[in-house]
Amino acid sequence: MKNLTIPSDHDLEFGSCATRPEGWNRPPHIEPDGEGELLEVAMGPHHPSTHGVFRMDLALDGERVIRLKPVFGYLHRNHEKIGETVSYLAMMPYTDRLDYICSLTNNWAYALAVEKLAGIAVPERAEYIRVILAELTRVINHSSAIGFLIQEMGASGTPLMYAFREREKILDLFEELTGSRMMCNYMRFGGCRVDVTASWIERTRKLVASLPRFIDEFDSLLSSNEILMARTQGMGILTPELAVNAGITGPMLRASGVNYDLRKVDGYGVYNRFKFRVPLGEVGDIYDRFMVRMLEMRESLAILEQALKEIPGGPVQDVKTKSRGLRPKPGEAYGRIEAPKGELGFYLISDGGPNPYRYRVRPPSLINLTVLEDMCLGHNVADVVLIFGSVDIVLGEVDR
Amino acid sequence: MKTAEEIKNAIEAAVPGARVELVLNPSPAAQHSLRIDAAHATAVALFLRDDKELELDFLSNVTGVDWPEREVTEKVKVTRTVAKSVDGPEGEPEGQSVQQVEETVEETRKRIEPGCLEAVYHLFSMEKKHGPVVIRMKTVNRTDRVELPSLTPVWRSAEFQEREIFDLYGIVFTGHPDLRRILMWDAFKDHPMRRDYLEPDDFEYEPTPHDQVLARAAAHAAQAPQNEGAAQ
Numbered sequence: 001m002k003n004l005t006i007p008s009d010h011d012l013e014f015g016s017c018a019t020r021p022e023g024w025n026r027p028p029h030i031e032p033d034g035e036g037e038l039l040e041v042a043m044g045p046h047h048p049s050t051h052g053v054f055r056m057d058l059a060l061d062g063e064r065v066i067r068l069k070p071v072f073g074y075l076h077r078n079h080e081k082i083g084e085t086v087s088y089l090a091m092m093p094y095t096d097r098l099d100y101i102c103s104l105t106n107n108w109a110y111a112l113a114v115e116k117l118a119g120i121a122v123p124e125r126a127e128y129i130r131v132i133l134a135e136l137t138r139v140i141n142h143s144s145a146i147g148f149l150i151q152e153m154g155a156s157g158t159p160l161m162y163a164f165r166e167r168e169k170i171l172d173l174f175e176e177l178t179g180s181r182m183m184c185n186y187m188r189f190g191g192c193r194v195d196v197t198a199s200w201i202e203r204t205r206k207l208v209a210s211l212p213r214f215i216d217e218f219d220s221l222l223s224s225n226e227i228l229m230a231r232t233q234g235m236g237i238l239t240p241e242l243a244v245n246a247g248i249t250g251p252m253l254r255a256s257g258v259n260y261d262l263r264k265v266d267g268y269g270v271y272n273r274f275k276f277r278v279p280l281g282e283v284g285d286i287y288d289r290f291m292v293r294m295l296e297m298r299e300s301l302a303i304l305e306q307a308l309k310e311i312p313g314g315p316v317q318d319v320k321t322k323s324r325g326l327r328p329k330p331g332e333a334y335g336r337i338e339a340p341k342g343e344l345g346f347y348l349i350s351d352g353g354p355n356p357y358r359y360r361v362r363p364p365s366l367i368n369l370t371v372l373e374d375m376c377l378g379h380n381v382a383d384v385v386l387i388f389g390s391v392d393i394v395l396g397e398v399d400r
Numbered sequence: 401m402k403t404a405e406e407i408k409n410a411i412e413a414a415v416p417g418a419r420v421e422l423v424l425n426p427s428p429a430a431q432h433s434l435r436i437d438a439a440h441a442t443a444v445a446l447f448l449r450d451d452k453e454l455e456l457d458f459l460s461n462v463t464g465v466d467w468p469e470r471e472v473t474e475k476v477k478v479t480r481t482v483a484k485s486v487d488g489p490e491g492e493p494e495g496q497s498v499q500q501v502e503e504t505v506e507e508t509r510k511r512i513e514p515g516c517l518e519a520v521y522h523l524f525s526m527e528k529k530h531g532p533v534v535i536r537m538k539t540v541n542r543t544d545r546v547e548l549p550s551l552t553p554v555w556r557s558a559e560f561q562e563r564e565i566f567d568l569y570g571i572v573f574t575g576h577p578d579l580r581r582i583l584m585w586d587a588f589k590d591h592p593m594r595r596d597y598l599e600p601d602d603f604e605y606e607p608t609p610h611d612q613v614l615a616r617a618a619a620h621a622a623q624a625p626q627n628e629g630a631a632q
Contacts, residue, residue: 023553076583118428244458244526246557248557249460260526260529329427332431333427333429334429334431350427360461362460370556
């Protein structure tokens with residue numbers, strides 16, 4: 001890529017931006033090679049690779065991407081405005097619809113923010129249940145994300161169906177516990193809606209014991225596949241400096257080698273009681289993102305094993321906790337968790353009324369798209385599909 | 401990590417002329433915030449990012465908040481001099497005299513608090529693993545002076561989020577490299593997240609609207625606030 005003008009100051013130590021030239025965090029400018037005309041392509045909103053309704057406005061020089069502007073909002077329903085018009089509890093089912101693959105982690109993030117705002121304590125058993133559900137959700141999300149990524153590479157169906165086969169088993173457990181497979185609406189302020197049964201825990205334990213076999217199968221099918229390696233290694237590289245500056249979070253950040261996992265940093269819930277490792281990438285390319293997700297699934301299983309073994313008895317919600325008709329004192333709070341896609345935060349301002357004065361979602365999917373252009377410039381159109389797939393977004397959360 | 405008060409002092413020491421106001425948060429979360437003035441915002445942001453002790457390299461969340469004009473009722477203690485008749489000695493009627501006495505009374509006052517738009521930034525440090533530090537800026541009013549300096553050149557993560565605030569609240573971020581609507585379509589007018597936003601009256605579809613429908617639509621349009629100056 002001879003025409004890329006990237007400032008060559010990569011020897012600077014990580015985190016110090018002071019000595020960088022102005023504009024270093026902008027997408028580089030690429031000159032067309034001067035032969036032929038530029039082609040403007042609107043990729044989407046209805047395109048098989050866009051995971052929903054998402055558009056990329058591309059300028060192409062032959063096959064090479066010169067400019068890329070993401071366009072979204074097709075699914076916009078002003079979720080945040082709805083949040084200002086309904087009570088705190090009534091907003092819980094709406095959060096399911098943000099990232100509709102991971103409804104339980106959305107519930108948790110919202111519950112956490114309200115608990116911070118109103119100062120509500122959570123019983124230990126509920127914290128364990130939350131961890132179990134969140135890690136199962138992470139397995140669902142990462143296996144599906146990998147499945148979709150491989151699908152976009154042209155392997156029609158097989159890996160995705162392997163992922164969905166396991167997802168079905170987990171969704172069955174969700175359905176039994178919460179009454180719904182995807183729109184779970186399960187967490188409550190200061191705990192969970194219903195308790196888990198001993199038989200549910202036993203079956204979850206059995207399922208978790210069977211999952212390493214699935215991951216081994218998945219791993220041996222994909223990780224050393226020659227075509228996958230050829231198409232993803234060295235492709236769509238994201239430097240750690242830019243990743244931090246652009247607020248990238250989740251597996252995408254860790255694939256760039258930045259050790260920042262909120263389960264370790266904040267230790268929210270009871271995460272600091274479990275032993276698990278944080279997988280990090282080296283290069284920051286698509287393959288690293290794929291591999292970090294693969295390894296994170298294994299760590300999730302390690303957490304699940306510990307949590308299912310150590311889960312204590314007791315109530316799942318203090319009976320005195322006021323969920324319905326909650327009126328927190330005036331003030332504000334920002335709560336965040338490590339959702340499968342990155343940092344999911346909720347910012348709430350209360351004026352003492354029954355509805356939030358301001359309800360804000362910090363969507364990891366949207367903010368992870370900030371650097372899409374930087375990663376795609378100079379690559380071919382076919383690779384744009386892969387780079388976009390490796391970001392792992394859900395449009396329900398991007399557009400809100 | 402430093403407390404909000406210490407960060408305030410550090411900013412004022414490092415950035416000459418910067419006015420920083422501590423905004424206390426009474427909720428149990430106790431995430432206090434710092435209101436910085438728009439004129440020094442970029443210098444303060446650079447200090448927060450590059451200071452060796454704080455190193456807030458990660459801007460997590462950027463939010464707009466709308467504070468419309470409101471009437472505030474408050475009780476104030478007022479000391480004033482009142483003329484009072486005081487009894488003379490032994491209660492004789494001719495002994496009564498009028499004296500000037502000071503007394504403190506509670507008085508209820510009403511005042512109009514001017515409206516503004518606010519941008520809130522939640523900062524964390526990935527290097528030092530601390531946070532949040534909350535900074536906020538507010539505009540002069542809600543109608544024609546809605547500019548705030550963009551912090552996108554300092555933290556790239558503000559790029560889409562500031563566009564979203566511009567789109568939904570109408571704050572114009574000067575110095576933003578690509579300030580366009582992000583969720584609503586380009587031809588859309590008004591800013592839906594404002595408290596006084598009025599949804600369009602287009603639920604009743606008629607091929608050629610007339611009479612009652614037109615009258616209703618006109619009455620509806622008359623209620624809409626006139627947000628001029630904000631980029632349309």
